[in-house]
Amino acid sequence: MEEYIPKFLDMMYDKEIAKHLPIEEVRDAFHTNQIESKKQASLAFEAISDNAKKVLYVGSWLGFLTRVLIEKYPNITFEEVDMDMRCKEISGRFNYTFKNYQGHQSINIDEFGREHEFDTIINLSCEHMTTGWYDRVKPGTQLIIQSNNLVIEDHINNCESLDDFKSKYPLSEIHYENTLELNVFNRFTLAGVK
């Protein structure tokens, strides 16, 4: 995972990319908490990867984990959705050379409307949005999801515990679960089938 950090930073020699990325955001993206959380997401994805062919990544942010996954799973396609307009250019620049990178849509997931086209959905930003997207996911879809108990302004939908997370996003099968104890908060990870 860490070997992708200099690859991302190299991209910032491109001034068009760098102008979208304040140093505070880069610092947060590569904080130990973030890297450890992405390792959990990667392990969770591994647990369901045998049945994944067409993946949607909701709230894909800078496209960092996308890159890790598209390289590790060349036979699985990945498409991203993030409502932050900057993310398309940043992730696109980082990932466009991989043929299984199927692009990025800059839209709120509540207006996306194509959740049913994917066999697997990643959402590591559950705390940033309501459960509306989850309600639209068809049963049988594989999910890799994360939330946390960090109460800050952007987090409109925290979970208090792994059990709270499981009850908000009920899965018919759970293939991976974890509570990661970080410095000032806990991150919850689940992988399974809705």
Ligand SMILES: C[S@@+](CC[C@H](N)C(=O)[O-])C[C@H]1O[C@@H](n2cnc3c(N)ncnc32)[C@H](O)[C@@H]1O
């Ligand atoms: C701070 S980032 C990533 C946080 C996450 N815990 C992680 O580490 O991957 C949250 C991302 O979710 C996106 N986002 C939040 N609400 C969204 C929504 N309703 N639809 C699409 N993207 C959303 C934001 O634009 C942002 O890029």
